[in-house]
Amino acid sequence: MEILVCVKRVPDTAENEFELNSAGNDLDRDDLVYSVNEWDNYAVEEAIQIVDNAGGSVTVVTVGDDESEEVLRREMAMGANNGVLLSDDAFEGSDGKGIAAILKAEVEKGKYDLILTGAQADEGAGQVGGMLAAMLDYPYASLVNKIEVKDDSSIHVGREIEGGNQEMNEIQLPCVLSIQTGINEPRYVGIRGIRKVASVDVPVKGAGDLGIDPAAVGKDGAKTRRVDYFVPDLGDGAEMLEGSTEEIIEKLIEKLKAKGGL
Template identity: 60%
Template sequence: MNILVCIRRVPDPAENEIRLNRSGTDIERDDLVYSINEWDNYAVEEALQITARVGGEVTVVTVGGDEDEEVLRRQLAMGAKHAALLSDDAFAATDAMGIASILKAYAQQNSFDLVLTGVQAEGGGAQVGGMLAALLDWPFASLVTAVEVVADKKLKVAREIAGGNKEVSEIDLPCVLSIQTGINEPRYVGMRGVRQVASIEIPTLDAAHLRIDSNCLTAKVKHAGYFSPVAGVGAEMLSGDREHILDELVERLKGRGGITA
């Protein structure tokens, strides 16, 4: 089975304190530490596990600039067989539909049985997977927490739904799945593994190579700004280090009958 995994390089929330810039148009990006989007890392691991069971190859692809090659190499070190960087100045100002259109163009120029994305990325929109499926006219399942190959052209997938419940469905291949965190345990990639793939050539494909209609890249949705909500009446922000905040919170919950013991 040939699997395409769409990945993205994002600010690492574990390594950065995320703040809005003064104009409220974006986050402060100076000196941020970047890594692969968490959901995408689970998607790559799931693809590797599927091909380990049934055979095939995993390709990773991202839309971005030269700096995004870093996450592609890390996924090659993780076990992916091929990688591609989709990069063009025309891609910079596009929206989720534009990203999906770029990925569609790449997918259609190759032969894939399955496309995986993370449930969501930096913006939290959770849109690209579903849009990509619609553009390809392939079936789609979101919030996937388990994948089982049950026949040559069919998968059984479990989905996370409301109330912590699971929904199990059969879905025909080819299809697109958006992968939820917790579906597996992504394998560790050390610097030695990254160095071993440092010489692998990663092709960079632009709009002309992908034969993308420029109209598909015109953003239909534009972010007007970001803001932090004002604390509501009665809200109180606890300060101090994590241990102090947790101790204080527990004591307050005890005092108000929220917890006993």
């Protein structure tokens, strides 16, 4: 089975102190530490496990600048067979639809049975997987927490739904799935693995290589734009607990006890 996993380089929430930029429409990203999007990491692990059992190969792809190559190499060190970087000045400022259009062009250049994305990324919209499936006219399932390969033409997919219930669906291949965290336990990536793929060629494709009209993506092609980005004011009765994680937990428990919650 040939699997393509769409990944993204995002700010690492465990390593950064976040502040807004001077324009008030984004984070100040100058000194942030980046890593692979958590949801995407689960998608890559699932793809590797499927290929281990059913055969085939895993390709990871990302839309970004030169620094995004480190995310591809990290996932290749994890076990993905190939990486592709989609990078062009024309892609900068793309909204969700623009990113999906760029990924669609890459999917159509290959021959993939299964396309995986994370359920969401750092901006929390959770829209690229669904848009990509719609543009390709492929079946789609979101919040997937179980995949069973049945044969060369279909898979069984488990989804988390409202009320803590689980549903199973049979989906024809090729298809697009958005993967939920908890579907597996992503494997550890060591220095040896990273060194092993350090010299592996990672092709870089721009708008011309993909046959994309630059005006259809990037800022010019974006149908949505962020106009504000802010920390909400505290509501009436809200209180922010400060201190270490352990201290915050202790304070929270005491408050819950005082309110009759425990």
